Amino acid sequence: MINKTITKLLEENQEKTIEIRRKLHSEPELSWEEYNTSQFVYEFLTDLGIECRKTEPTGVIGTLTGGKEGRTVALRADMDALSVDELNADLPYKSGTAGKMHACGHDAHTSMLLAAAKALAEVKEDIPGTVRFIFQPAEEVATGAKAMVEQGAMEGVDDVFGIHIWSQMPTHKVACNPGPSFASADIFKVHFKGQGGHGAMPQDCIDAAIIASSFVMNIQSIVSRTIDPQKAAVVTVGKMVVGTRFNIIAENAEIEGTVRCFDAGVRDHIEKQLQVYAEQTASIYGGSATVEYIRGTQPVINGEESAELVQQVAKEAFGEDALYDEKPTMGGEDFSFFLDEAPGSFALVGSGNPEKDTEWAHHHGKFNVDEDALATGAELYAQYAWAYLNK
Known part of the structure; x- marks a missing residue:
């Protein structure tokens, strides 16, 4: 040989x-x-x-x-x-x-x-x-x-x-x-829209920082609670840009992250769940969300x-x-x-x-x-x- x-x-x-x-x-x-x-x-x-x-x-x-x-x-x-x-x-x-x-x-x-x-x-x-x-x-x-x-x-x-x-x-x-x-390597981007206002008057606002923070914490349950534990997957948020000033409640939040896995079905599932989690989290607080999912390498x-x-x-x-x-x-x-x-x-x-x-x-x-x-x-x-x- x-x-x-x-x-x-x-x-x-x-x-x-x-x-x-x-x-x-x-x-x-x-x-x-x-x-x-x-x-x-x-x-x-x-x-x-x-x-x-x-x-x-x-x-x-x-x-x-x-x-x-x-x-x-x-x-x-x-x-x-x-x-x-x-x-x-x-x-x-x-x-x-x-x-x-x-x-x-x-x-x-x-x-x-x-x-x-x-x-x-x-x-x-x-x-x-x-x-x-x-x-x-x-x-x-x-x-x-x-x-x-x-x-x-x-x-x-x-x-x-x-x-x-x-x-x-x-x-x-x-x-x-x-x-x-x-693993496959994908990118997701989420934009949360709230309603800005004075930091001392939260009752008049919809805080995009709260929406984004809740989303970051909640999406870890996609892997831990909705995917077969014998199938490997990672969901990571690597970038979060929220607000403009210390005493202004944020109207916008931008999040970027990556999804890694080996199974095509798991990949499809995570993409759909990110959309659901973003929309539902935003809805709880009265805001809105748009999700972009970019498939990278196989x-x-x-x-x-x-x-x-x-x-x-x-x-x-x-x-x-x-x-x-x-x-x-x-x-x-x-x-x-x-x-x-x-x-x-x-x-x-x-x-x-x-x-x-x-x-x-x-x-x-x-x-x-x-x-x-x-x-x-x-x-x-x-x-x-x-x-x-x-x-």
Whole structure:
């Protein structure tokens, strides 16, 4: 199942992989602004002899046609950074742009997939089929994958595989269980309308602050009292803007939050219940409510056959103890839009190492990657493609 030539090629290019990751880390670009990153990727793939095209505005698709006929497997990496100030002051390759940082490991994903592309290109004639490399923008705003699908990224693809660096797992460990991996991630916005007035005369007013506060407290019972406790779900209010001045009873209140779950029926139920709770809570106090529910990413559900192949590849490439049983996360991932088009799976590669201070949470200003994990990710990408096409 494992191609030893690929392993050797990746080992020989390990320093180059680290060099590329550091370059990308020092030059972060936000979602839909990845112009320099995508140009670098395009030129790198083109130099390898891999057929490339860009998608609007900042995606890159590479196609490596093997020397033998066969199926098509897609490998995906995301490229965008976050609006985060880097706090790793002593890092020689720290972000060169204030307020922008690769705080989620997408620089690592990009460098790992480029390394895999280079190794696969060198064994091109032995590949029975086609490898498609998808370098995706705007994962952090959950719109990049969908845009690339609409521009043909998944046309003709039989299977798709992606990786995420994971600081909560030890370096070199690999997790890819069949079934739920990442939750759906939706946004809800609620506007409550009351009747403002003097803070000393509440009897003449309808207090939007009271309506909004009651709503925030009450909606937690949607999960705790209306959903099967064996089905995971989270309803979180992250933003609340109420009133204009300390002695004026608020006429308006704006609330924003997120809903996370794995089950389509639970998702529909929560959306309906938010509407009911908003309207009924407002009605109790004599106000009104309008609700906007925005569906974001789908849940990432790993296909059984694909996830088992990842596990087989990881065991053969890195040893039996490489597998890690990481539980599903309520975080969101727009890799789900690729899984809507073809079967596949999404793996986590550990990069947490206390000796290198790389156990910080994703999206934190001190987030960093144990670069030893790059070799694991690059080989997993390449060997998965090889194993799938030779299956």
